[in-house]
Amino acid sequence: MASENNSIPKIIFVGGGAGGLELVTKLGRKLGRKGKADVTLVDNTRTHIWKPLLHEVAAGTLDSHQDEIEYLGQAKYNGFHFRLGKMDGLDRDNKTISMAATLNAEGLEIIPRRTFDYDYLIIAVGSISHDFGIAGVAEHCLFLDTTRQAEHFQRQLLEAYVRAHTQERPIDDGQLDIAIVGAGATGVELSAQLHEVSHLLSTYGLDEVKPTDVKISIIEAADRVLPGLPEKLSHATEIELAKLGVDVLTDERVIEVTADEIRTESGKVVPAAIKVWAAGIKAPTFLMELGLATNRINQIEVKQTLQSLTDDDIYAIGDCAACPWEGHEGNVPPRAQAAHQMASLAYKSITRRLAGKSIPDYHYHDHGSLVSLGKYSTVGNMMGSLSKGSLMIEGFLARMMYLSLYKMHQVALFGFFRVGMLSLSHLFRRSVHPKIKLH
Ligand SMILES: Cc1cc2nc3c(=O)[nH]c(=O)nc-3n(C[C@H](O)[C@H](O)[C@H](O)COP(=O)(O)OP(=O)(O)OC[C@H]3O[C@@H](n4cnc5c(N)ncnc54)[C@H](O)[C@@H]3O)c2cc1C
Numbered sequence: 001m002a003s004e005n006n007s008i009p010k011i012i013f014v015g016g017g018a019g020g021l022e023l024v025t026k027l028g029r030k031l032g033r034k035g036k037a038d039v040t041l042v043d044n045t046r047t048h049i050w051k052p053l054l055h056e057v058a059a060g061t062l063d064s065h066q067d068e069i070e071y072l073g074q075a076k077y078n079g080f081h082f083r084l085g086k087m088d089g090l091d092r093d094n095k096t097i098s099m100a101a102t103l104n105a106e107g108l109e110i111i112p113r114r115t116f117d118y119d120y121l122i123i124a125v126g127s128i129s130h131d132f133g134i135a136g137v138a139e140h141c142l143f144l145d146t147t148r149q150a151e152h153f154q155r156q157l158l159e160a161y162v163r164a165h166t167q168e169r170p171i172d173d174g175q176l177d178i179a180i181v182g183a184g185a186t187g188v189e190l191s192a193q194l195h196e197v198s199h200l201l202s203t204y205g206l207d208e209v210k211p212t213d214v215k216i217s218i219i220e221a222a223d224r225v226l227p228g229l230p231e232k233l234s235h236a237t238e239i240e241l242a243k244l245g246v247d248v249l250t251d252e253r254v255i256e257v258t259a260d261e262i263r264t265e266s267g268k269v270v271p272a273a274i275k276v277w278a279a280g281i282k283a284p285t286f287l288m289e290l291g292l293a294t295n296r297i298n299q300i301e302v303k304q305t306l307q308s309l310t311d312d313d314i315y316a317i318g319d320c321a322a323c324p325w326e327g328h329e330g331n332v333p334p335r336a337q338a339a340h341q342m343a344s345l346a347y348k349s350i351t352r353r354l355a356g357k358s359i360p361d362y363h364y365h366d367h368g369s370l371v372s373l374g375k376y377s378t379v380g381n382m383m384g385s386l387s388k389g390s391l392m393i394e395g396f397l398a399r400m401m402y403l404s405l406y407k408m409h410q411v412a413l414f415g416f417f418r419v420g421m422l423s424l425s426h427l428f429r430r431s432v433h434p435k436i437k438l439h
Contacts, residue, residue, distance in 0.1 A: 009037045012097060013041045013080075015124035015318070016041050018050060018126075019340065019342055020122070021071075022343040027039050027351075031354070038081075042099060044084070044087075047069060048069045053406065057151060057154060058157075058193075059157075061193055064147050085114070086100045088100045090292075095121075100113060101113045119313065120314075122346060123287070123321075125283070126284075127299075128281065128282060130281055134257065137257050139257075141181070157178075164209050164213070166208075171209065174271045176213050177272045178194055179219060179276070180216070180218045182280070183227070184278065186278040188371055189372050194216050195244045217272065219264065220248070224238070230392075233369070249268065252264040252266060252268055257275055257277075283299045291310070298320075299321060315349070317339065318334075318342060319339065323362060323364070335369075338364055340408070341365065369381060377398075378395070380393050380394075382401075410422065
């Protein structure tokens with residue numbers, strides 16, 4: 001498909017997530033609006049939601065429809081085009097990407113297979129859960145990689161509650177038990193949200209189910225929760241989870257999942273009606289087939305400039321990029337703050353390149369991590385010169401900093417004024433809607 005103006009560079013973005021949407025918005029405003037480049041975003045969904053909110057969508061404490069951003073609207077107001085579709089191929093010689101045909105819910109083709117040409121390609125397709133080929137995971141576990149999956153989880157949870165509330169016989173042992181595999185930020189945050197929900201639902205009429213009827217377990221292969229974060233943070237989180245009655249099993253490697261239970265290498269069997277997989281990530285498989293250098297979890301290997309090792313005109317940012325983390329073993333971790341920083345660097349790189357200037361290197365700055373335990377607590381650590389290394393934070397300050405991460409993402413997309421208005425309208429909405437999604 002040709003650009004609307006052949007004399008200006010064509011910049012194609014694949015993936016409008018935490019990193020991609022911030023970058024395409026900035027470049028659309030800077031270059032697209034002024035006719036200095038033809039900027040296009042392709043994504044296989046029509047709307048964006050900030051992925052760290054997905055555990056709240058799954059628990060029902062956030063209605064995804066209230067926080068979703070329509071790509072077509074964002075494109076119209078920020079000087080870029082949006083095209084719906086799933087990238088599945090790359091022709092580097094002809095500088096085109098190919099997109100699979102898009103089908104509707106009934107399986108009918110609504111958009112045919114097509115190609116787009118580019119001068120610069122930015123791949124920001126994120127990551128998905130990695131089941132490591134463990135038996136039964138794909139069949140029996142729920143995942144939280146997309147809004148649809150999170151909504152599916154929320155419906156299953158609600159249906160399980162309604163069934164238990166209306167059945168004539170007493171609630172069976174384990175009928176509402178939930179097991180989460182993986183005690184990273186997603187698993188831990190989800191467990192706290194689910195605990196909150198188990199108390200809230202009974203206040204909205206589903207009172208035949210007592211909060212004690214719901215047992216929440218987390219199973220983790222490492223020897224502590226939040227294994228990627230400082231030990232002090234893990235310890236503080238374990239104390240909070242114990243207060244909530246969440247059963248934490250560490251040093252337990254899952255070897256099989258069946259319809260009713262999860263089995264571990266040491267012989268433990270955890271019965272669970274609802275099973276969630278939140279252990280490990282990999283980049284989408286199609287990246288392996290593009291002819292670009294990739295690593296064992298399909299991430300595109302990039303230079304410190306975020307350009308692919310194989311092709312200088314192709315950048316990868318966010319979770320799908322394998323970027324060496326200077327001074328550390330391994331790569332920059334797959335986190336929203338890394339995607340945000342990569343988006344800022346790629347913005348500088350592309351605008352400087354178009355102006356014929358040298359391009360900068362990416363240096364990941366770990367500002368710390370925050371883990372929200374719902375309304376109960378927020379724990380985190382701050383990194384940097386002010387905190388002289390790593391400083392533990394907890395409670396109100398940590399909560400405010402946690403909330404500010406999402407606000408920063410919104411500010412990058414809408415600017416300060418509109419985010420202020422949005423926050424106000426959110427407050428008003430909360431005063432008339434239930435605290436939890438009930439449909
Ligand atoms: C439940 C959950 C909680 C999390 N909590 C935190 C947290 O508290 N803090 C933190 O730092 N990080 C957190 N993360 C991780 C964080 O969300 C990711 O690091 C971040 O979203 C990565 O951004 P990204 O731009 O690389 O990709 P994403 O935000 O994942 O976006 C990828 C985009 O690419 C699109 N796409 C994928 N494949 C294709 C294709 N073939 N063609 C076209 N489009 C495609 C997708 O539709 C999506 O819009 C969490 C993740 C999850 C799932």
